[in-house]
Amino acid sequence: MMNNVSQITMFFLSGLNETNNYRFTLFFLTLLCYCVILLVNISVFVTIILDNSLHEPMYILVCSCCMNALYGTTGFYPKFLWDLLSPVHVISYSGCLVQAQVINSFVCADLSILSVMSYDRYVAICRPLEYHSVMSKQRLIMLVCFSWLTPFLIVAANMFLTSRLKLCSPYITRSFCVNWAIVKLACFPAETAVDNIASYITIIIYLFHGIFIVLSYMYVIKTCVNSIENRAKFMQTCVPHLMSLFTFLVSLLVNVIIIRFGSKDFPQTFQNFVAIEILVTPPLINPFIYGFKLTKIRNRILLVLTFKTK
Secondary structure: HHHOOOOOEEEEEEEHHHHHHHHHHHHHHHHHHHHHHHHHHHHHHHHHHOOOHHHHHHHHHHHHHHHHHHHHHOOHHHHHHHHHHOOOEEEEEEHHHHHHHHHHHHHHHHHHHHHHHHHHHHHHHHHHHHHHHHHOHHHHHHHHHHHHHHHHHHHHHHHHHOOOOOEEEEEEEEOOOHHHHHOOOOOOHHHHHHHHHHHHHHHHHHHHHHHHHHHHHHHHHHOOOOOOOHHHHHHHHHHHHHHHHHHHHHHHHHHHHHHHHHHHHHHHHHHHHHHHHOOOHHHHHHHHHHHHHHHHHHHHHHHHHHHOOO
């Protein structure tokens, strides 16, 4: 048996088994959703890149958020759409590890970007005279690299530990691969101790990201209370970030609770909906939030649309 468990080359994704009766409807809805996600994120991304007046830290971070959405959804939607039309839902061992790497690092990078955004707003509102020196071009590049590379490397370390496990089952009870779903297939629970420690360290790291975001906005709100000018700046630039943060955290928390603590207590259809929700709501809603709430982006997009209609 030990020779067989280490040679799993294919995983079966059983999360879609209950969707056979309405898979074509799901396919077209999912395809529509993915097309809209691509359209709105690319629109905001291209608008910021092409307009020199938007080459400011806040908008560059919005651009980074859109890039991350495109990265994460590319790791999910093409394979998911293929599975909706396939009678058997399978993925190769290496493909599963890659998908888990992409989706997990997308989630972590999103939280990192939101934490950098909160720091940017803190400096802009609480220390306005120092803003351009603190958020210099060099520091912005460093922060953007931090928000991308650190999550990627942390998740890669977790995936390396997972790849060393001996697995006893090729069946994943989800519609896509994530790290913990693979770890649960390990033959010997004792072998997952290091994986558990690494996972909890990762959770703690990003919990501190969340605490940092909360503290940053607490300082911002405290500063804005007695200033009409700062209140206007808060409503215009911070509210979109807070809305984005709220939608992301709700999706993330429900996912973590179900994956790690209570997957057997919920029907498969509900688990599928919750699991996919983090790959639908933030990538779909965020560009609309930034596009309509951040005046410069909204005006630029409206200008382009008006020009094209003429």
